[in-house]
Amino acid sequence: MRHVRRHPRRAALLLAGLLPLLAGPVAGCGSGQDDPPPAAVEAPAEEAPAEDAPATEEAPPTSAVPAAVDPCALVTKDEAEKLAGTRLQDAVPAPEACTYTAPPTGPTGQVEVFVGDGAKKFLDIERDLGHELRPLAGLGEEAYATHEAVFILRSGRWVSVRLVRLNDPAENRKPLEQIARTVAGRM
Numbered sequence: 785m786r787h788v789r790r791h792p793r794r795a796a797l798l799l800a801g802l803l804p805l806l807a808g809p810v811a812g813c814g815s816g817q818d819d820p821p822p823a824a825v826e827a828p829a830e831e832a833p834a835e836d837a838p839a840t841e842e843a844p845p846t847s848a849v850p851a852a853v854d855p856c857a858l859v860t861k862d863e864a865e866k867l868a869g870t871r872l873q874d875a876v877p878a879p880e881a882c883t884y885t886a887p888p889t890g891p892t893g894q895v896e897v898f899v900g901d902g903a904k905k906f907l908d909i910e911r912d913l914g915h916e917l918r919p920l921a922g923l924g925e926e927a928y929a930t931h932e933a934v935f936i937l938r939s940g941r942w943v944s945v946r947l948v949r950l951n952d953p954a955e956n957r958k959p960l961e962q963i964a965r966t967v968a969g970r971m
Contacts (some may be wrong), residue, residue, distance in 0.1 A: 882897040
């Protein structure tokens with residue numbers, strides 16, 4: 785407020801310059817009433833193949849993006865229960881994730897499967913926190929284990945499996961490595 789009192793002319797000029805921006809529609813979000821019609825864009829006419837030219841089949845486009853993977857298919861409910869050491873509820877699927885949780889009345893247990901960017905972000909956070917990452921050999925381009933999770937990079941896609949239990953983390957080492965091998969075989 786102090787600046788406006790000292791320089792009312794500057795404030796008025798600034799406000800006058802901003803008003804058209806504030807009052808006018810945001811690009812692409814106009815009401816349509818005062819907006820000029822969009823320029824007509826004509827699609828180029830397709831040329832008909834020459835009568836005597838042989839028909840050619842186009843090769844299907846190749847993509848560097850791996851095919852989608854169902855996280856719940858990477859770890860079954862039976863495998864999640866074995867890993868957690870307790871009965872778990874049915875899977876709760878989400879885009880690029882799958883979670884199995886223990887019933888509210890049972891012991892604590894949860895298994896989370898992440899595919900893609902979420903799995904890679906989880907690994908990056910583990911690294912940033914300085915958590916121990918043990919390399920796992922023979923599972924893909926890269927594979928690591930922590931006290932609570934495994935991370936696998938195979939065919940250009942990251943997958944992680946996280947285990948939540950109230951036990952000594954050393955007890956989880958072998959079961960986590962086993963599930964990592966199972967998941968890597970399904971990727």
